[in-house]
Amino acid sequence: MSVEQIFILGVNHKTAPVAVREKLAFPDVEVPLAMLGEVPGCDEFCFLSTCNRVEVIFTSSSPEKSVRHIRSFLFAASDLSEEQAIEYTYLHQGTEAINHLFRVAASLDSMVVGEPQILGQLKNAYREAAERNCTGVILNRLIHKAFSAAKRVRSETNIGSSAVSISYAAVQLAKKIFGDLKNKKVLLAGAGEMAELAAEHLVAQGCTEVIVANRTLENAVKLAKRFKGKAVSLAELHDQLELVDIMVSSTGAPDLILRKGDVQPLMRPRRNRPLFFIDIAVPRDLDPQLNDIDNVYLYDVDDLSQVVEMNKSGRANEATKAERIILDEALKFLGWIGNMALAPTITDLRQKADEIRRTEMAKTLANLDLSAKEIKAIDKLTSSIINKMLHNPILHLKEDCHQDSKQLKLDMVRRFFALDAQN
Numbered sequence: 361m362s363v364e365q366i367f368i369l370g371v372n373h374k375t376a377p378v379a380v381r382e383k384l385a386f387p388d389v390e391v392p393l394a395m396l397g398e399v400p401g402c403d404e405f406c407f408l409s410t411c412n413r414v415e416v417i418f419t420s421s422s423p424e425k426s427v428r429h430i431r432s433f434l435f436a437a438s439d440l441s442e443e444q445a446i447e448y449t450y451l452h453q454g455t456e457a458i459n460h461l462f463r464v465a466a467s468l469d470s471m472v473v474g475e476p477q478i479l480g481q482l483k484n485a486y487r488e489a490a491e492r493n494c495t496g497v498i499l500n501r502l503i504h505k506a507f508s509a510a511k512r513v514r515s516e517t518n519i520g521s522s523a524v525s526i527s528y529a530a531v532q533l534a535k536k537i538f539g540d541l542k543n544k545k546v547l548l549a550g551a552g553e554m555a556e557l558a559a560e561h562l563v564a565q566g567c568t569e570v571i572v573a574n575r576t577l578e579n580a581v582k583l584a585k586r587f588k589g590k591a592v593s594l595a596e597l598h599d600q601l602e603l604v605d606i607m608v609s610s611t612g613a614p615d616l617i618l619r620k621g622d623v624q625p626l627m628r629p630r631r632n633r634p635l636f637f638i639d640i641a642v643p644r645d646l647d648p649q650l651n652d653i654d655n656v657y658l659y660d661v662d663d664l665s666q667v668v669e670m671n672k673s674g675r676a677n678e679a680t681k682a683e684r685i686i687l688d689e690a691l692k693f694l695g696w697i698g699n700m701a702l703a704p705t706i707t708d709l710r711q712k713a714d715e716i717r718r719t720e721m722a723k724t725l726a727n728l729d730l731s732a733k734e735i736k737a738i739d740k741l742t743s744s745i746i747n748k749m750l751h752n753p754i755l756h757l758k759e760d761c762h763q764d765s766k767q768l769k770l771d772m773v774r775r776f777f778a779l780d781a782q783n
Contacts, residue, residue, distance in 0.1 A: 362767070363697050366498065367423060368452040368460055369430050370408075370415030373471050376448040378662045382643030383438035384414045387612055389488045392416075395433050397494065400425040404499040406489040408464075410481050411526070411554070411642040411661055412471050417461060419498050427451060458502065458693055462686045465506040466513040471664065472526060473679060474519040477553070479510050497700075502693060509689035516685060519678040527557035527608075529664040530638040531565055534606055537636045537657050542566035545604040549597065549618075550611035551579040554640050558608040559587050571604065573597050575611070601626050601635070608638045609645035620649040623656060640664075698766050702757050705770050708779045709753070713746045 371384055386392050392407045399405075401422025408415045414434060420426035435445040452460045463469045467478050486503045489495050495503070514520055535541060544567045548555040551574040559570050570589030573596065574580035580591035592600060594617065601607065601623065611617060623635070637658040639646040650658040721742060725735060757769055774780055 362701060363458070363694060364454045365403075365419050365421060365423070366454060366457045366502065367420060367427070368415055368417050368457045369427060369434075369449060370413060371434070371449050372413035372415070372469070373662065375450055378642060378644060378660055380438075380440070380448050381412070381414065383440070384434055385409070385614075385643050386414070387614070389485070390492075392433070393489060393492055393494055396430065399429045399433070402426045402430070404496040405494050406486055406499055406503065408482060408485040410478065411640065413464075415464075417457075417499065417503070419496075423453070455690065455694065458690050459686060461502065461506050462509040462690055463683075465510040466682055466686060467510070467519070468513075468679060468682055468686065471661070472529060475526065476520060477526075479507070482506065498697070501696065505689055505693045509686055512685045512689065513682040517678045517681045519682050526640055526661065526664055527554060528561045530558060530608065530640060530659065531561040533638065533659050533664070534562070534636055535565065537634060538605065540566065541606075543568050544606055545569040545571070547571045547573060547597075547600050547604040547607040548583070549573050549594065549607060549609040549645060550641070551576070551583040552610055552612070554610040555608060556583060556586075558610070558638070558640070559583070562606065562608075563587055567606070569604075571600055573600065598622060598626065602629050605634070606636045606638070608640065610640045611645050613641070613645060614643060616647050617645045618650070619647040620652065623650055624653055627653060627655065699758070701766070701770065705774060705779065706754055706757065709750060709773065709777055712777060712779060713750060714743075717742045717746050 371381060373381070386407075386409050389407060389409070392409070393405075396402055396405045396407060396416065396418070399418075401420045403419045403421060405416060405418040408417065416430050416434070418426065418430070431445055431449055432442075434449070438445075440448075460469070465479055465482050467474050467476065470478050482503070486495070490500070531541075534544075538544060541562065542565075544562075546559065546562050546567045546569065548559055548570065551572055555572070559572075563570065570584065570587040571592060572580040572584040572589060573592045573594050574583075575594050577591060577593055580593075584591040594611075597618065609617065618637075627635070632655045634655045634657065637646050637650055637656070639658065639660040642661065644660055646658055646660075648658065648660075650656050721738065725738070730738075753773060757766075757773060
């Protein structure tokens with residue numbers, strides 16, 4: 361197995377706007393994993409999907425076919441051409457793929473550098489893939505090393521201390537609109553992790569009432585109870601909008617849950633009090649045209665990047681330390697995979713030498729009348745000679761060197777000892 365057979369193909373907040381990313385949303389992980397299992401040449405794979413990225417981590421012996429099929433699968437539900445799909449995606453291979461994955465796990469590639477959610481999302485993605493036997497020796501080791509790298513970054517740097525989540529960034533925007541969030545009423549559409557995080561930050565900033573609207577009322581009740589709020593069904597969304605100041609939407613709905621025509625009539629009974637919408641769902645929950653209504657403010661996940669930029673300076677030094685840790689962990693993995701590539705050649709070398717030794721011993725002993733003790737001594741002697749003869753060639757193979765040089769040495773040893781010659 362060569363390191364060059366490791367790939368990551370994906371789309372993230374840097375390469376594509378939310379309007380494109382929402383076309384790649386996969387609510388059920390079973391479907392993409394099943395589809396990836398049909399991709400030609402795709403030997404091991406893991407599928408990661410978050411609000412800011414969709415990535416396929418895979419190994420392939422036929423990369424051209426695999427890449428083409430995976431990209432086609434990701435964009436199958438979109439109306440984008442193949443050229444557009446290529447424009448919005450990135451493809452990392454070998455060392456570049458390893459570094460990218462480690463940076464993702466450590467939250468160095470996140471919209472909000474240092475946010476903790478991505479590691480949990482990667483762990484969930486890996487668990488889903490591993491339970492379905494989609495990963496093997498290479499990806500199991502690679503992804504576990506990514507977890508180790510992320511853990512080191514958390515423990516050896518302060519990158520998480522000044523980090524903010526997407527939800528907190530949204531709250532920062534709310535403070536810009538209202539100035540003070542004390543006594544503001546909040547409506548959460550969706551009862552998932554993102555909604556819960558948003559509620560935590562909003563309550564911490566002084567919001568006094570939390571209303572949770574969700575398709576599954578039971579989940580809404582659980583979340584509302586935590587914040588001493590109330591739960592309603594999504595069917596009551598319009599009525600609640602007359603009463604609240606802020607709405608945070610993070611449902612898993614496949615289409616918009618609120619349009620301009622739904623909100624405009626509500627502004628009169630609200631007496632045009634400002635209404636702030638935060639759409640952190642992908643696909644988007646809220647109609648972008650809501651921004652056309654007076655005193656209505658709508659921000660989506662891409663808008664949050666402006667808040668993120670303000671926080672970058674405080675994390676720059678810690679991120680530099682984290683990058684060094686990532687490089688160190690990547691080199692360890694490269695060493696492991698390099699030694700793994702050596703194993704078949706070392707085994708073949710030992711086997712060939714031992715076959716020659718046994719064949720020549722058999723020829724010699726056939727003409728001699730020796731005791732069992734004498735035969736055992738000769739067997740031990742010839743084995744020792746072989747081991748000493750192979751010691752330096754094997755050490756030479758194991759020496760640290762660049763991946764290209766290591767492959768060159770492997771090819772040379774196999775050719776010198778005719779390890780691939782037909783019998």
